[in-house]
Amino acid sequence: MNLTDEQVMHEVFGVGQVLENDNERITVMFAQNVGRKVFVFPDIFSSHLKMRKEDIQTTLNQAYETKQKEQAKQLEVQKREAEEEAARVAEEQAKAKKPTRKKAVKKA
Structure with a gap:
């Protein structure tokens, strides 16, 4: 969405005009004492x-x-993947710690 030249109102800086924007940033020119933000x-x-x-x-x-919804979904996926990885690591550690059984030696 191209917002160039549209007017905006900032709660601290006052009225400004959009200079440029993309999907991640928007640049606004305010009064001279504030400038470009x-x-x-x-x-x-x-x-x-x-x-x-x-x-x-x-x-x-x-x-x-x-x-916000997309970010929440991404966080859920990351959380689930982290939990799955933690479970896998715990399982591998448990297998590695399993003691091997020694045969009992009969004393004569």
Whole structure:
């Protein structure tokens, strides 16, 4: 989504204009005393930065929610893989520690 030249409102920096954006970052120019700022995209729109146009803000909120859901899924996969790896390592360690049985020697 190209947001170049769109106006935004930051809760601290005030009104700004989007200079550029991609799937990971958005660059905004604020008043001269603030200047150019770069934010994580679309995450910043869930908290400190709002679009002037409500329809774009709604789309960005949806993009943020989608990103959050994808990250949660990735974390679940990583957690499951880590648990499986821990179980595999524990099983290998248990096998390695199993003592071998020695035959009893009869004394005459």
